[in-house]
Amino acid sequence: MDKQYKVVHCTINGKKVERIVDVRASLTDMLRNDFRLTSVKKGCEVGECGACTVIIDGEGFNSCIYLAVWAEGKEIWTLEGLIGPGGELSDIQQAFIDEGAIQCGFCTPGFIMTSWEIVNSGKEYTDDELRKALSGHLCRCTGYENIFRAVKKTMLRHLGKFEEAEKVNSQGITEYPEPMPFK
Amino acid sequence: MSKKYIGQAVTRHDAHDKAMGRIKYTDDMCDKGALVIRVLHSTVANGIVKKIDTAEAEKVPGVVRVFTCFDLKEKHYFPTAGHPWSTDPHHQDICDRLIMTDRPLFYGDDIGAVVAEDEVAASQALRILEKSVEYEELPFVLDAQEAMEEGAPLLHENYPNNVLAHTEIHMGSVEEAIKEPGLTKVEGWYETQPVQHCHIENFICYAYGEGDRTVVVSSTQIPHIVRRVIGQATGMDWGKFRVIKPYVGGGFGNKQDVLYEPLTAWISIQLGGRLVKLDVPREETFICNRIRHAIRYHITSWMRPDGSFAARTFKAWCNNGAYSSHGHAIAAKGLNAFPQLYPCDNIDGETWTVYTNRSVAGAMRGYGMPQASYAFECHAEDCARAMKMDPLEFRRKNLMPVGYYHAFSKNELYSDTFNQCFDKGAEIIGYYDKVRKYANQTGDIRRGIAVSTFWYNTAVYPIALETSSCRIVMNQDGSVQFQLGETEIGQGADTAAAQMIADTLGIPFDMVHPVSCQDTDVTPFGTGVYASRGTYTLGFSIRQTALLLKEKVLEAAHQFTRMPVYNLDLVDGIIVRTTDGRELMTIGELALAKLYTTDGSQHLTAESTYQIKSNAYSFGCCFAEVEVDIPMCRVRLLNIVNVHDCGQVINPILASGQVHGGQSMGIGYALSEKLLWDEKTGRPLNNNLLDYKMSSFMDHPRLVADFVENYEPTSAYGTKGLGEPPACPVAPAIRNAIGQATGLYINELPLSPHTLFREFTDAGLINDPWAEENK
Numbered sequence: 001m002d003k004q005y006k007v008v009h010c011t012i013n014g015k016k017v018e019r020i021v022d023v024r025a026s027l028t029d030m031l032r033n034d035f036r037l038t039s040v041k042k043g044c045e046v047g048e049c050g051a052c053t054v055i056i057d058g059e060g061f062n063s064c065i066y067l068a069v070w071a072e073g074k075e076i077w078t079l080e081g082l083i084g085p086g087g088e089l090s091d092i093q094q095a096f097i098d099e100g101a102i103q104c105g106f107c108t109p110g111f112i113m114t115s116w117e118i119v120n121s122g123k124e125y126t127d128d129e130l131r132k133a134l135s136g137h138l139c140r141c142t143g144y145e146n147i148f149r150a151v152k153k154t155m156l157r158h159l160g161k162f163e164e165a166e167k168v169n170s171q172g173i174t175e176y177p178e179p180m181p182f183k
Numbered sequence: 184m185s186k187k188y189i190g191q192a193v194t195r196h197d198a199h200d201k202a203m204g205r206i207k208y209t210d211d212m213c214d215k216g217a218l219v220i221r222v223l224h225s226t227v228a229n230g231i232v233k234k235i236d237t238a239e240a241e242k243v244p245g246v247v248r249v250f251t252c253f254d255l256k257e258k259h260y261f262p263t264a265g266h267p268w269s270t271d272p273h274h275q276d277i278c279d280r281l282i283m284t285d286r287p288l289f290y291g292d293d294i295g296a297v298v299a300e301d302e303v304a305a306s307q308a309l310r311i312l313e314k315s316v317e318y319e320e321l322p323f324v325l326d327a328q329e330a331m332e333e334g335a336p337l338l339h340e341n342y343p344n345n346v347l348a349h350t351e352i353h354m355g356s357v358e359e360a361i362k363e364p365g366l367t368k369v370e371g372w373y374e375t376q377p378v379q380h381c382h383i384e385n386f387i388c389y390a391y392g393e394g395d396r397t398v399v400v401s402s403t404q405i406p407h408i409v410r411r412v413i414g415q416a417t418g419m420d421w422g423k424f425r426v427i428k429p430y431v432g433g434g435f436g437n438k439q440d441v442l443y444e445p446l447t448a449w450i451s452i453q454l455g456g457r458l459v460k461l462d463v464p465r466e467e468t469f470i471c472n473r474i475r476h477a478i479r480y481h482i483t484s485w486m487r488p489d490g491s492f493a494a495r496t497f498k499a500w501c502n503n504g505a506y507s508s509h510g511h512a513i514a515a516k517g518l519n520a521f522p523q524l525y526p527c528d529n530i531d532g533e534t535w536t537v538y539t540n541r542s543v544a545g546a547m548r549g550y551g552m553p554q555a556s557y558a559f560e561c562h563a564e565d566c567a568r569a570m571k572m573d574p575l576e577f578r579r580k581n582l583m584p585v586g587y588y589h590a591f592s593k594n595e596l597y598s599d600t601f602n603q604c605f606d607k608g609a610e611i612i613g614y615y616d617k618v619r620k621y622a623n624q625t626g627d628i629r630r631g632i633a634v635s636t637f638w639y640n641t642a643v644y645p646i647a648l649e650t651s652s653c654r655i656v657m658n659q660d661g662s663v664q665f666q667l668g669e670t671e672i673g674q675g676a677d678t679a680a681a682q683m684i685a686d687t688l689g690i691p692f693d694m695v696h697p698v699s700c701q702d703t704d705v706t707p708f709g710t711g712v713y714a715s716r717g718t719y720t721l722g723f724s725i726r727q728t729a730l731l732l733k734e735k736v737l738e739a740a741h742q743f744t745r746m747p748v749y750n751l752d753l754v755d756g757i758i759v760r761t762t763d764g765r766e767l768m769t770i771g772e773l774a775l776a777k778l779y780t781t782d783g784s785q786h787l788t789a790e791s792t793y794q795i796k797s798n799a800y801s802f803g804c805c806f807a808e809v810e811v812d813i814p815m816c817r818v819r820l821l822n823i824v825n826v827h828d829c830g831q832v833i834n835p836i837l838a839s840g841q842v843h844g845g846q847s848m849g850i851g852y853a854l855s856e857k858l859l860w861d862e863k864t865g866r867p868l869n870n871n872l873l874d875y876k877m878s879s880f881m882d883h884p885r886l887v888a889d890f891v892e893n894y895e896p897t898s899a900y901g902t903k904g905l906g907e908p909p910a911c912p913v914a915p916a917i918r919n920a921i922g923q924a925t926g927l928y929i930n931e932l933p934l935s936p937h938t939l940f941r942e943f944t945d946a947g948l949i950n951d952p953w954a955e956e957n958k
Contacts, residue, residue: 142847
């Protein structure tokens with residue numbers, strides 16, 4: 001079988017680019033191999049783990065199950081694109097560092113991309129909504145606890161709720177409403 | 184030594200680069216021109232490969248070579264466990280693996296490999312190749328106890344009844360002890376399931392020739408052990424290989440085994456040193472790497488009316504899968520723990536580690552103790568209930584007492600750890616209020632709260648060698664690099680080590696730089712990280728080496744300050760005259776002067792090895808609060824609190840991270856994770872992250888981690904193991920909490936809706952709507 005190629009034009013991290021890609025290549029492969037954007041991680045290559053998440057036209061996608069040719073005309077952001085021209089970190093990246101949300105670091109880029117989408121949405125997510133929005137990412141190191149804090153704090157700061165953000169602490173025992181009347 | 188940095192929540196050294204996405208893991212380092220390896224796996228659970236026709240696969244454009252088990256001209260059987268080598272042949276790991284085999288023993292065994300220019304060509308060739316294998320299929324066995332029966336298929340010739348090992352312990356006389364009148368007998372079977380590590384970075388390695396040697400870059404916890412085993416597997420001198428460990432995306436024990444490094448190195452050698460890469464797909468990581476042992480337990484206790492144990496028996500059948508890997512060590516750890524956690528004068532214990540035609544079980548966070556803790560702590564709960572005692576009070580009464588001394592390991596319980604952890608955890612979660620509140624509930628949705636503890640220790644002394652080596656090199660500005668054989672795999676070992684060095688040497692933390700990636704050509708010898716040994720074992724070599732360097736620094740300071748060494752100290756980067764506290768020069772001035780002086784120039788460096796001849800208990804507990812929706816057969820974990828005594832906490836944020844990770848793994852173990860095999864074919868059924876239910880973000884409540892810090896007297900820095908212990912007590916705590924909520928104490932994992940549906944139906948808590956139809 002002969003290989004088929006196609007030219008893809010898109011914007012990656014704010015820069016217009018074009019590449020000839022194998023039509024069978026995933027966006028993960030294109031970003032990693034053609035652009036050396038190695039923050040895009042491969043953990044399953046079937047859209048289960050979320051490590052390869054990138055933002056496409058404002059929305060998070062598993063780039064491993066997104067064909068490179070579909071990127072035609074799209075605006076794509078990877079973790080490398082969140083860094084300022086002088087190497088400055090975005091606040092969500094800094095929050096992952098400050099809250100101890102990074103251990104092995106392999107799920108981190110994908111998590112930060114989805115978190116970036118959340119904190120820039122202008123919406124205040126409830127705790128349950130936050131968990132659901134982040135549940136496309138698997139992490140085996142952190143138990144998600146410190147990631148939850150990093151995202152929630154940054155979200156609240158984006159909403160101007162600085163005092164509330166400081167109250168998001170570790171050691172949170174949650175009191176739930178009574179489920180059913182007891183006999 | 185001051186404790187300026189030890190105990191502080193300093194940011195891990197690699198966090199910034201990881202947040203930027205510029206940390207290089209194995210695949211990120213590999214040149215894109217690498218040839219791609221895909222492994223041909225057996226599609227029978229037990230059999231003989233009669234023939235593999237490679238002709239069609241070789242025709243696929245881009246295919247470079249196809250190797251089969253028949254290409255392996257020299258058969259060098261090798262072990263895979265990441266254990267230190269033993270010079271005593273009787274203590275060496277079992278050599279039962281080949282790089283490729285014509286005698287596959289499980290579905291997924293390695294029988295060949297394709298090498299191609301890209302992944303697509305390799306995958307296409309592999310699909311063709313899979314259809315070109317002729318097998319003689321043999322009967323297979325998946326269950327450990329069935330594998331021990333007469334007539335069961337035999338996996339390895341030298342192991343009759345498939346028993347890899349059988350161990351017994353006997354203390355006092357159970358037979359005599361149970362004659363005591365008034366005893367209450369409690370007996371139970373406890374069943375644990377196979378699970379996988381699920382580090383997000385799959386195992387990956389690549390190899391290439393350099394001169395007359397082969398370089399292997401691998402995502403491993405144990406680079407020096409990998410080098411030795413590649414040597415054994417290829418029949419070549421160990422020094423012919425150089426192993427490099429970059430940043431690792433999680434290990435959890437799977438990468439404490441030698442996985443595909445020997446195959447990859449061998450293929451590179453066959454191809455004249457060409458660069459070849461093996462990136463194991465997730466589906467193969469599940470079944471062709473290592474898994475957690477499924478262990479079945481039977482425990483019986485005889486209790487006196489006061490709730491004390493008169494006699495106890497323990498039996499365990501440990502499903503080891505097709506090859507030995509860590510062998511009997513995992514089952515033996517549980518057996519060893521049994522008489523220690525709840526001491527009793529009269530004990531009989533027995534374990535069998537059994538080969539079966541399943542994926543190979545090896546080390547996984549907790550090394551047999553999550554399984555054993557499940558059995559121990561389900562049983563302890565059952566005993567407390569039989570004696571109508573509060574489960575927490577029952578444990579306080581019967582657990583290992585302060586001052587307990589274990590003669591073999593020389594471990595001693597120096598502090599009232601159990602009670603301190605219980606008290607702290609109970610207060611945080613509100614145990615005593617809730618346990619009363621949740622008693623006697625009715626209704627469809629009920630809550631429960633319970634506690635569990637566990638037994639754990641630190642490192643592998645006295646079973647195997649414990650050694651650590653460290654090198655510290657000083658720069659012109661007085662900052663240092665350090666190297667250790669203990670690997671950074673995400674846990675934060677490098678940062679904890681840097682904190683120790685900063686305090687012992689007496690320089691600021693930001694002047695201490697880890698050389699994070701091990702390279703067997705450069706890094707001092709070390710066996711890697713496992714057994715929760717890192718912080719404990721590296722502490723000894725760090726302290727010794729930092730003190731050696733400090734001695735050299737102060738000698739050099741004498742040259743430039745004229746003061747006697749005994750009146751000098753290095754404090755936070757300043758050479759201080761101790762007699763009056765005067766600051767004489769900075770470490771930067773000293774290092775520069777010493778290196779460039781024309782009167783005795785010296786490169787300030789130190790390197791040493793410390794052999795550790797101690798071990799340390801590391802205990803703690805877990806409290807879990809659950810809500811059970813009985814009609815839906817679902818459990819919601821409301822709160823979870825782990826309290827651990829790991830001695831001196833070097834870095835609270837990293838330590839909490841270890842606890843969170845263990846809790847998380849325990850939550851999946853308790854509620855959802857289980858690898859399945861088809862009984863009819865021996866084929867794995869759910870080896871992917873969709874069908875295998877790792878606990879997700881939504882399955883986690885807020886995780887609470889806390890500590891009691893009893894300084895460990897045997898330790899260089901007061902520390903003891905923490906990496907594995909948090910995973911051990913979670914599943915039984917959740918099981919016991921579900922029991923409090925529903926009255927059903929279920930002796931099987933996971934407590935998934937599937938299990939609960941069966942148990943709730945059998946107990947009459949719900950009606951099976953299909954029961955009539957199914958009759």
